[in-house]
Amino acid sequence: MKVGIVGKGGVGKTTTSSLIARALAERGRKVVAVDTDSNPNLGMSLGLTFEEIEAIPQLPRSLIVGAKGDVRAEDVIDTYGRTTPFGVTLISAIKVNEAGAGCTCGGHASVRSFLGDVLEENADVTLVDMEAGLEHLSRSGGTLAYADVLLVIMEPSRKSIITAARTIALAEELGIPRTFGVGNKARLPEDAEFFEKVCAEYGVPLAGVIPYDIAVVDADRAGGSLATGSGDAVRREIERVVDFLDNVPVS
Numbered sequence: 001m002k003v004g005i006v007g008k009g010g011v012g013k014t015t016t017s018s019l020i021a022r023a024l025a026e027r028g029r030k031v032v033a034v035d036t037d038s039n040p041n042l043g044m045s046l047g048l049t050f051e052e053i054e055a056i057p058q059l060p061r062s063l064i065v066g067a068k069g070d071v072r073a074e075d076v077i078d079t080y081g082r083t084t085p086f087g088v089t090l091i092s093a094i095k096v097n098e099a100g101a102g103c104t105c106g107g108h109a110s111v112r113s114f115l116g117d118v119l120e121e122n123a124d125v126t127l128v129d130m131e132a133g134l135e136h137l138s139r140s141g142g143t144l145a146y147a148d149v150l151l152v153i154m155e156p157s158r159k160s161i162i163t164a165a166r167t168i169a170l171a172e173e174l175g176i177p178r179t180f181g182v183g184n185k186a187r188l189p190e191d192a193e194f195f196e197k198v199c200a201e202y203g204v205p206l207a208g209v210i211p212y213d214i215a216v217v218d219a220d221r222a223g224g225s226l227a228t229g230s231g232d233a234v235r236r237e238i239e240r241v242v243d244f245l246d247n248v249p250v251s
């Protein structure tokens with residue numbers, strides 16, 4: 001399964017991507033996580049140090065992956081993938097190293113091509129943590145055109161739910177068959193009710209609601225991943241989202 005994680009800025013895309021990836025790896029799945037943020041942070045949430053993240057080789061721009069291209073997806077994973085402490089393989093696809101270096105379209109084209117070639121033998125699940133906004137769905141071809149499922153992470157705010165509704169419409173145009181919302185940072189029972197009510201209003205199917213947990217904030221401030229044994233309520237809901245994904249039919 002190929003899963004794209006999208007949503008408005010700061011809603012928790014990277015945090016959720018890392019926790020879903022970890023939960024899948026704990027279930028024995030082979031997981032490849034792709035960071036497509038030009039300011040990449042997924043490595044930190046997956047337990048790498050800043051120095052380790054800085055040393056990860058970047059996926060070359062405009063790489064053509066596939067039988068008729070430069071390399072196969074398995075070579076991309078072998079060459080550019082880095083194993084993280086929880087067993088997830090991380091690929092860092094897009095990073096802006098230099099001011100004025102130009103647009104990142106070439107990097108997005110590489111990710112699109114990689115997703116098009118990656119097979120079950122290479123990874124049970126490929127998870128792509130996207131930069132905020134909707135541009136990845138509008139770029140030529142769409143970075144996530146080969147995704148099976150999109151998860152739109154939302155805060156308990158109407159604007160982030162409207163973002164999810166817009167994402168669903170664009171994803172359908174791109175031919176991505178299944179898009180679901182995931183509520184995050186729910187502090188009160190009222191927040192969970194808000195997600196249910198407003199998602200229904202805008203036609204956003206909900207895959208789960210993850211609570212706000214100070215343990216997530218502390219992990220972020222300490223520059224690491226959520227420690228094993230902390231954030232129990234968050235982990236429980238992440239497990240439910242993973243169960244939900246396991247039951248999504250993929251053609």
Ligand SMILES: Nc1ncnc2c1ncn2[C@@H]1O[C@H](COP(=O)(O)OP(=O)(O)OP(=O)(O)O)[C@@H](O)[C@H]1O
Nearest residue numbers: 009010011012013014015132211212213216217220
């Ligand atoms: N469930 C949660 N409980 C508490 N804090 C959370 C939760 N999820 C995310 N956060 C906090 O919200 C902030 C933003 O999270 P994160 O970086 O994952 O968002 P993002 O959507 O990837 O942001 P960006 O748009 O910049 O890529 C971080 O400080 C993180 O610790």
Ligand SMILES: [Mg+2]
Nearest residue numbers: 013014037041
């Ligand atoms: Mg992020």
